[in-house]
Amino acid sequence: MWQKTFAFIVIPLVLVSVFFGIYSAGSDHFAALFTDYELDINLWQVFCLFVLGFFIAFNYWNYAVEKLIYKNNHFLDNEFQKDSRIPKATYSFLDLSAERMSGVISFVLLNILLIFFIITYNYEQFYETVKTPVQLSEETHERVNAVIISIIMAILVIMFYFKSGFNFDPKAGLLKILAKIWIFLNAILVMSAAVKNYEYIVNYAFTYKRLGVFAFLLLSMIGLALTFIKIQKKKRNIFLVNTMVWYFYGTILVCSSFNWGGFITSQNMKRKDFAVNYHLTSVNFSEKALLKYADEKNDQKLKKTLQTKVKKETSKTFLSKIIYYQTIQ
Structure with missing residues (x-):
C-alpha cells in the first residue's frame, strides 16, 4: 500500500505542484487560483555560489580529474549497451509496474494542467486589454521566462522516467504516447510565446532582448525535438546533454557573426516612431x-x-x- 501511495499519489502531486508554480509565474489568471504564493529565490546569488563552489572543487580535486574522466567516459555514450536494455525498476522500493503507472498518472495530470495553462496564457496575451509599453515589456519577459523554465522542467521530467532499461519496456507504450503529447503541447506553448514576441516587436520595434527571446525559444524548441528523438530512438539521457551543447555552441557562433546592431538600426529606421x-x-x-x-x-x-x-x-x-x-x- 505504501508503494502504491508513493507511486500513484506522491510523485504525481509533486510534479503537478512544481509545474503549477511555474505556470503561475507566467499567467495572472492561472496564479489567481492561489493567494499569497511567491517563489523567492535570488538566481544570481545561486549562480555565483555554484560557480564559486565549482571553482574551489575543481582546483582542489584537479589532480584526480583526468583519470576520473577517462574512467567514466563510457557514461557519455548516446546509445545503450546491450546489457542495459533489460527493463527493470529504478528503485528497490518501487517495482516496474508501479513506476510505469506512476508515469502514466503524472503525464495525464500534466497534460491536463498544460492544456489549461495554454488557454489562460494565450487569453492573457492576445485577448486582454492593451497595456502600456512598460507593462507589456515586463509581462512579456516574465511569461517567456516561465515558458523556458517550463520547457526545461518538462525535459527533466521526461529524462526522469525514460532512463536506463525503462526505454525498452514493452508495456510502456501508453506512457510514451502521453510523453509525446506533452512535448507537442509544450511546442505549442513555445510558438505562442514566439508569436507574442513578434507582435511585441511589430508594435514597439526591435531590441537586443527581443531578438534574444527568439534565440532562447529556438533553443527550447530544439530541446523538445531532441527529447522526442530520445524517446523515439531510445537514446540515453546523456544524448540530450551531448547534442544540446553543440546546438548551444552553434547558436553562439551564428549570433556572434552577425551585425545585430546594424540590423536593428536598419529595420527600426523604417518606423514612424524611430527613436x-x-x-x-x-x-x-x-x-x-x-x-x-x-x-x-x-x-x-x-x-x-x-x-x-x-x-x-x-x-x-x-x-x-x-x-x-x-x-x-
Missing part, C-alpha cells in the same frame, strides 16, 4: 545608415553628432604604444 536617441546610446548602430536617415529627414543635429563620432573613430590608431612607439629607432 534616434535610443539607437545612439543603447545600440551598436550603423553610422552609414543613420547618416542616410539624417539626410532624408534633414536632421542637421543628428548629422553633426554622427560626423563627430565617425571622426573620432577613424582617428584612433591600431598601433600599440608599448610595442611600436617606445621601441622604434
Whole structure:
C-alpha cells in the first residue's frame, strides 16, 4: 500500500505542484487560483555560489580529474549497451509496474494542467486589454521566462522516467504516447510565446532582448525535438546533454557573426516612431545608415553628432604604444 501511495499519489502531486508554480509565474489568471504564493529565490546569488563552489572543487580535486574522466567516459555514450536494455525498476522500493503507472498518472495530470495553462496564457496575451509599453515589456519577459523554465522542467521530467532499461519496456507504450503529447503541447506553448514576441516587436520595434527571446525559444524548441528523438530512438539521457551543447555552441557562433546592431538600426529606421536617441546610446548602430536617415529627414543635429563620432573613430590608431612607439629607432 505504501508503494502504491508513493507511486500513484506522491510523485504525481509533486510534479503537478512544481509545474503549477511555474505556470503561475507566467499567467495572472492561472496564479489567481492561489493567494499569497511567491517563489523567492535570488538566481544570481545561486549562480555565483555554484560557480564559486565549482571553482574551489575543481582546483582542489584537479589532480584526480583526468583519470576520473577517462574512467567514466563510457557514461557519455548516446546509445545503450546491450546489457542495459533489460527493463527493470529504478528503485528497490518501487517495482516496474508501479513506476510505469506512476508515469502514466503524472503525464495525464500534466497534460491536463498544460492544456489549461495554454488557454489562460494565450487569453492573457492576445485577448486582454492593451497595456502600456512598460507593462507589456515586463509581462512579456516574465511569461517567456516561465515558458523556458517550463520547457526545461518538462525535459527533466521526461529524462526522469525514460532512463536506463525503462526505454525498452514493452508495456510502456501508453506512457510514451502521453510523453509525446506533452512535448507537442509544450511546442505549442513555445510558438505562442514566439508569436507574442513578434507582435511585441511589430508594435514597439526591435531590441537586443527581443531578438534574444527568439534565440532562447529556438533553443527550447530544439530541446523538445531532441527529447522526442530520445524517446523515439531510445537514446540515453546523456544524448540530450551531448547534442544540446553543440546546438548551444552553434547558436553562439551564428549570433556572434552577425551585425545585430546594424540590423536593428536598419529595420527600426523604417518606423514612424524611430527613436534616434535610443539607437545612439543603447545600440551598436550603423553610422552609414543613420547618416542616410539624417539626410532624408534633414536632421542637421543628428548629422553633426554622427560626423563627430565617425571622426573620432577613424582617428584612433591600431598601433600599440608599448610595442611600436617606445621601441622604434
